[in-house]
Amino acid sequence: MKEINYSKTIPLTSEYDTVVIGSGPAGIAAAVASARGGAETLLVERLGAIGGNLTLGEICPILGSVSKGTMADEIKDVLAKGHERVEAVTHNGVEFGIDATEAKERLTAFVAKAGVDFLPLTAFIDAIKEGDRVTGVILSAQSGLFAVGAKVVIDATGDGAVAAAAGAGYFVGRDDGRVQPCSLEFTVDGVDESIAITAWGGSDPVKIPGTDKEYRVFCREKCEAGELPENVTIVRLHRTLHPGERTVNATQHNGIDPLDPFSVGRAEVDLREQIGKCMDFLKKYIPGYENCRLKSSASYPGVRESRRIIGDETLCDADVEQGLSKRDAVVHDAWFLIDIHNPKGGGQAEGHARDAKPYDIPYGCLLVRGLEGILTSGRCISGTHRAHASYRVMTVCMATGEAAGTAAALAVRAGITPRELGAEAVISALVTKGVCLK
Ligand SMILES: Cc1cc2nc3c(=O)[nH]c(=O)nc-3n(C[C@H](O)[C@H](O)[C@H](O)COP(=O)(O)OP(=O)(O)OC[C@H]3O[C@@H](n4cnc5c(N)ncnc54)[C@H](O)[C@@H]3O)c2cc1C
Numbered sequence: 001m002k003e004i005n006y007s008k009t010i011p012l013t014s015e016y017d018t019v020v021i022g023s024g025p026a027g028i029a030a031a032v033a034s035a036r037g038g039a040e041t042l043l044v045e046r047l048g049a050i051g052g053n054l055t056l057g058e059i060c061p062i063l064g065s066v067s068k069g070t071m072a073d074e075i076k077d078v079l080a081k082g083h084e085r086v087e088a089v090t091h092n093g094v095e096f097g098i099d100a101t102e103a104k105e106r107l108t109a110f111v112a113k114a115g116v117d118f119l120p121l122t123a124f125i126d127a128i129k130e131g132d133r134v135t136g137v138i139l140s141a142q143s144g145l146f147a148v149g150a151k152v153v154i155d156a157t158g159d160g161a162v163a164a165a166a167g168a169g170y171f172v173g174r175d176d177g178r179v180q181p182c183s184l185e186f187t188v189d190g191v192d193e194s195i196a197i198t199a200w201g202g203s204d205p206v207k208i209p210g211t212d213k214e215y216r217v218f219c220r221e222k223c224e225a226g227e228l229p230e231n232v233t234i235v236r237l238h239r240t241l242h243p244g245e246r247t248v249n250a251t252q253h254n255g256i257d258p259l260d261p262f263s264v265g266r267a268e269v270d271l272r273e274q275i276g277k278c279m280d281f282l283k284k285y286i287p288g289y290e291n292c293r294l295k296s297s298a299s300y301p302g303v304r305e306s307r308r309i310i311g312d313e314t315l316c317d318a319d320v321e322q323g324l325s326k327r328d329a330v331v332h333d334a335w336f337l338i339d340i341h342n343p344k345g346g347g348q349a350e351g352h353a354r355d356a357k358p359y360d361i362p363y364g365c366l367l368v369r370g371l372e373g374i375l376t377s378g379r380c381i382s383g384t385h386r387a388h389a390s391y392r393v394m395t396v397c398m399a400t401g402e403a404a405g406t407a408a409a410l411a412v413r414a415g416i417t418p419r420e421l422g423a424e425a426v427i428s429a430l431v432t433k434g435v436c437l438k
Contacts, residue, residue: 008145015149016042017412019137020156021124024052025394026378027156028107029071029401032114037409041116042148044139046123049104050111052158054394058185058298060247061095061238064336064393069434072398078106083241090200093336099241124157127166133372134166152408152418153374156401160307160380168368169310174385178343180304181254184271185247186297193243196288202234203352209287223346228281229274233346235281250278254343258306267301304341311382313364320387323357328423330403330430331361332437336393338386356390363423366404372417377404406430
């Protein structure tokens with residue numbers, strides 16, 4: 001590959017205590033925790049609205065659980081306020097239904113109320129460093145490139161973009177380099193609630209109404225017959241906050257390289273094309289869906305897996321499988337299945353999602369090995385491929401975000417780095433806020 005050397009003098013427009021890059025579930029919680037901790041906080045988002053996968057990714061329901069008292073409880077209250085809560089209990093645990101459009105306004109107000117400065121339509125481009133310490137970020141907006149100084153930067157990009165740009169080590173996918181497929185979720189309305197089923201996954205034994213046929217078997221048959229897109233062996237149907245609506249988690253593109261924009265572009269074209277086929281399937285064959293309408297779709301292909309930044313500690317398979325406790329836990333009783341969508345075909349990589357036991361996430365998983373002044377949160381924290389397949393769900397991402405934001409504010413106040421701060425101070429602050437860590 002040819003290379004060019006590019007350099008430019010750009011304005012340093014402002015200095016913040018904490019800069020959070022990425023406004024998904026992790027970034028929202030990180031920014032609010034930081035601002036509530038007294039730090040001047042900037043939340044930067046490349047897209048035009050807050051929320052990441054929760055809003056523009058159109059991912060519903062919120063899955064996973066953590067101990068009581070975290071900001072995840074508060075965010076769910078914000079999202080459900082004024083509605084009858086939808087909390088179906090399935091093999092996935094609690095499936096918390098949301099309204100992705102309404103969530104944009106509510107979450108924007110939530111961060112603004114905490115005193116966070118929110119900067120949408122602004123992309124992180126590079127990290128500024130002094131030695132091994134991250135001291136700011138280079139951002140891009142319509143005005144061009146500009147720099148912002150920061151005492152602590154939190155990487156909540158899902159993709160570990162900030163830590164990687166600063167020189168952190170990382171893993172992508174499993175040992176053979178393959179990652180989970182990406183999917184583009186969409187929402188349908190006009191569903192006849194008196195008869196329409198939900199389907200949580202490829203092991204759900206739900207039957208097609210009025211028949212003895214298992215829906216999952218029918219989906220597999222229709223995939224083999226070419227009436228569903230390649231590798232789409234299950235069309236998952238989840239409730240939102242509203243009767244008569246379902247989010248559809250079905251489209252699937254295998255072989256993506258989430259860090260190659262051309263690969264993501266090809267996935268976008270393929271996945272948009274798949275929506276029509278999935279709609280035809282629902283309308284033609286599934287009672288209650290005959291008159292459903294495509295209400296909306298995600299703004300981008302949903303990437304399940306990309307960089308996992310190497311931290312001071314790594315959350316391992318055994319931690320998640322056996323529910324191991326950690327002395328320096330900043331998230332307690334995190335739980336979701338080990339849910340690995342097959343990187344090489346349809347269904348699950350391990351036959352079916354594997355059980356996990358409620359586990360701890362230690363502070364060291366948020367500290368980036370070899371770098372100061374930076375924390376990770378959400379999908380890109382330090383863990384193995386199989387552990388990531390559990391902690392990547394949104395409730396757990398909110399909890400790691402809250403821990404990172406709390407740590408950032410404490411470090412800023414003390415005039416030290418998050419690593420110098422140590423886990424004890426973070427744990428004590430979280431417990432004081434009412435987070436149950438034992
Ligand atoms: C298809 C699919 C289905 C899923 N289903 C579920 C489900 O049902 N329930 C569940 O709980 N979880 C589900 N997940 C997992 C979950 O949605 C994600 O793992 C979770 O949202 C990660 O949260 P996050 O805050 O770390 O990252 P994201 O939600 O990905 O947010 C990251 C944010 O950072 C921004 N960003 C990235 N790079 C930059 C940059 N350079 N500059 C500025 N901003 C940037 C992005 O635009 C985005 O807004 C699913 C994921 C996928 C892909």
